[in-house]
Amino acid sequence: MKAIQFDRLGGPEVLELREAPKPELRPGTVVVENRVIALNYGDVFFIKGQYLVKPVFPDIPGMEAAGVIEAVAPDVTGLVPGMRVAYIGMGAYAEFTRIRASRVIPIPDTATFEQAAAFPIAVLTAWHLIHSCHNVSANQIVLVHSAAGGVGIAAVQIAHAAGAHVIGTVSSNDKADLVLKFGAQEVINYATHDFAAEAMRITNGGGVDLILDAVGKPTFKKGLACLAPFGHLILYGSAGGAPDPLDIRRHLLAKSLKVSGFVVPMVYAMREIHRRGLDAVFQLSRDGRLTIPIGKTFPLAEAAEALRFLQSRRSTGKLLLIP
Ligand SMILES: NC(=O)c1ccc[n+]([C@@H]2O[C@H](COP(=O)([O-])OP(=O)(O)OC[C@H]3O[C@@H](n4cnc5c(N)ncnc54)[C@H](OP(=O)(O)O)[C@@H]3O)[C@@H](O)[C@H]2O)c1
Structure with missing residues (x-):
């Protein structure tokens, strides 16, 4: 072959x-x-x-x-x-x-x-970030980094379908148009703008509830700065390099923040959760809400x-x- x-x-x-x-x-x-x-x-x-x-x-x-x-x-x-x-x-x-x-x-x-x-990696990763690692519900504010990419564009649609207010970040204006078309309410070009400052402006200083971060080093610390109280950042990749070490007392305590990680292969060993994800993503696809x-x-x-x-x-x- x-x-x-x-x-x-x-x-x-x-x-x-x-x-x-x-x-x-x-x-x-x-x-x-x-x-x-x-x-x-x-x-x-x-x-x-x-x-x-x-x-x-x-x-x-x-x-x-x-x-x-x-x-x-x-x-x-x-x-x-x-x-x-x-x-x-x-x-x-x-x-x-x-x-x-x-x-x-x-x-x-x-x-x-x-x-x-x-579906096996990109779409299921996006779904489990939104529904297993977190429990995104209507009106939560979700910030998706690299929102035009494989996982990112799936996450934008799945968070939108859950009723969230979605903010995407991308590194070019061409990508921004695509992300808006797939359901994000706002897009930040983080190559030209400070995404944390923009996220704070968009949320009137309140911050975002959830950040999906697979970029790592350039975005991780700034992400913590624009989370709302009780906000959650999920690190699931490091296309931009490994993030600097986290000092829990310094970085998380003041706003009661949560940082977690995720890899999709482990879900395949968890029969119930895996089945729930599969049923949900194929249903969204059949409904025309996930392409x-x-x-x-x-x-x-x-x-x-x-x-x-x-x-x-x-x-x-x-x-x-x-x-
Ligand atoms: N944990 C898991 O189970 C899991 C599963 C699947 C994927 N992932 C991770 O999720 C991320 C996205 O994966 P994907 O396959 O869907 O790729 P992708 O998003 O289609 O492509 C990678 C994107 O990463 C962004 N990026 C940011 N910094 C970068 C850098 N320094 N060099 C190159 N690209 C950079 C770029 O978008 P912008 O320039 O617009 O930011 C680029 O288009 C990767 O980090 C991957 O490792 C993790």
Whole structure:
């Protein structure tokens, strides 16, 4: 099969299109023929050796895709060949990927592969940030950083659907238009404006109730400064570098603030919470209240180019690879 492989750590330049052995079934797994592979910022960290999971060379990057089940191990129940699915799992930049059955999500007939490919990581991350890590309710003020990105644009729509007042931050005016179109009431260009000062102005000095932050170092401390009393900042990534250490007494006590973290793979082991998230996001999608804009589609062979684009800060929505 065709696959993108790498055998040293680095940037997109380490990726090569190669002929690789097709994965074989193991107990508890299925093999999926990938139709659409979604890029994630985590792929950048994975090829640098800075992700939760470390590469074993020669390795195949990619952790989210949608396709059709080709084969099912005898001990797996509930999944059959021919089923349309999406999944979270390593080795997605390829024509075929072996995936643990628990990481596979059957997709509704109404969902296209392009839309479904964004659900296992980007959309579920956004939903759990808003409804599991916090309990966003009507009229809360939610600030979403990198609001035009894959997770960001899903979070804007899910928070909007929950009745929140959504403020997005983006690094260009083009992205601002997209974020407003998807339900944010306000957008701050944080490349040209101090987002914390703007957030305080927009909220008449009251501050925001929740901040979704996957930027890290440049946004974390400023975020604490524009939270409302009892406000909550969730750190779920660090595209801009790891934040400075937190001094709980100095940074949190005065306004009774809360800081928490989140990673989506752990949710897959929590049956009830995972099911609740899946039912909710597919319902929002069916209701037309959650659509993931596809920023750009690349052939699998151009994976390195696609990752460069993701890192350029010019991309919006989800970037896809087609095998
Ligand atoms: N915890 C989890 O389980 C989980 C799951 C999925 C994703 N994430 C994290 O969520 C974030 C978004 O992921 P995504 O896949 O949806 O990517 P994305 O948002 O589509 O693309 C990355 C965006 O990050 C922003 N950014 C801010 N500082 C940056 C910098 N120094 N270099 C590059 N980009 C920077 C850029 O938007 P602006 O320039 O407009 O800010 C850029 O477009 C990433 O940090 C990722 O690691 C975490």
